[in-house]
Amino acid sequence: MWRQILDNGRLVVNEHWPGSVVVPAAIGIGGALACWILRGRKKKSIDLGDGWWGQGLRPHLQLEDTSVRPFHIEISDADIKDLYDRLDRTRFFSPLEDSKFHYGFNSTHLRKVVSYWRNQFDWQKQVKILNRYPHYKTTIEGLEVHFIHVKPPHLGPGQKARPLLMVHGWPGSFYEFYHILPLLTEPAKHCLNPDLVFEVICPSIPGYGFSEASHKKGFSAFDAARIFYKLMIRLGFREFYLQGGDWGSRITTLLSQMKPESVMGLHLNFAMLPKAGFGMLLSLALGRYFPWLVGLTKEDVRRIYPYFEKNVYALLLESGYMHIQATKPDTVGSALNDSPVGLAAYILEKFSTWTDNEFRDLEDGGLERKYCLDDLLTNVMIYWTTGSITSSMRFYKENFPRNYDQTPDVKLSVYVPTGIAAFPCELVHAPRVWAKHKFGNIATYTYMPRGGHFAALEEPELLARDIQNFVSTVEKR
């Protein structure tokens, strides 16, 4: 989500150019430029690269242990006691009158959440739910990588399950997929197309939840993409589908650019826009009044304008966390890793606002309109028990290299068939006509009727149907 914010910053500056001078000149120059760029585009891929992120020096002589080891989430009574002690000693404060969620998590409401957490939430029971699917760990590039691997329980005669790698983002986890997994692996049971059955692999990004964090600086989405590619190869999949939102979108997109020959299709519920080119600027300037001229639909117009309010101002209000995480993650990390209540407020505030921006106007942040507290707190507990909030935040710093404009994927299209599910409450709307600059092969593009940033958790059925629709379109081609 960072690239769009930077680019949007640029777009605003440019919006102030005098239209009468720019527009006619722009059409001429833009056209010429577009032809030139299109001609210069060649099919290429990004180097896979290599890395080693374990502690100390990379061992030279022994080969990496490639075993895939079953893993079971376990909890100790001591951990639960420690959590309760901390919850009991929370120092709450009073929110400003009538501030709702505008100053961050309403701390009066936080008391209610914490009381539920302390007295009703049953971590033992949630861990049983987590362990319902088979978990594994395997060592890649010096790190223990955690994942769940869910196979369909039944396959009809002649039926095959399509391998699908689903990647979460921040501040989420593999648990975001727990409600969509039954739909994808047993579609017939849930009134979905029974012929499109998936075998799903949901890894934890290194540094998130049960995947070990890098011990070295510089672990970015490129490295996560390569590690997940190696994981899929290790599991015996030469070709597979990909799905992601948030960081998962960035990681799966990069994987598609590294190994297009292995990717049957890429489905995103959060499409990052390309760097704002001339064509995009032009269509932004003209789009509000002449959308048909620049390929924007009525729905795009509804979702993008008024541009400043919806894209720049709203994002500035919501992106303070990102600046901190991309600069000094360890400082805030000290507090969040020490205080379960601070951690919950920090994480759950995102589940409020990123689900619907207008939830800021609600006293309880609208948290339980779309989710239940058991699900929300289970995700928080995955961060808490693994102590992984700091390493999860570092991922922002590592993905903002100073020369981010020159990262190898910037000028490269994505050539694999791509499906985009555009949810109306997503942080930034990516119209198809803009997404096409980056995704050269869009097979399906859907304006989803409702839902926000955490689509898999919030609207599992809508997302599952769109994934099925995408895959059937790709396979019919």
Ligand SMILES: *[C@@H]1O[C@H](CO)[C@@H](O)[C@H](O)[C@H]1NC(C)=O
């Ligand atoms: C915070 O939430 C509680 C409901 O849990 C509500 O009663 C209170 O008025 C809210 N406070 C603010 C400042 O919005």
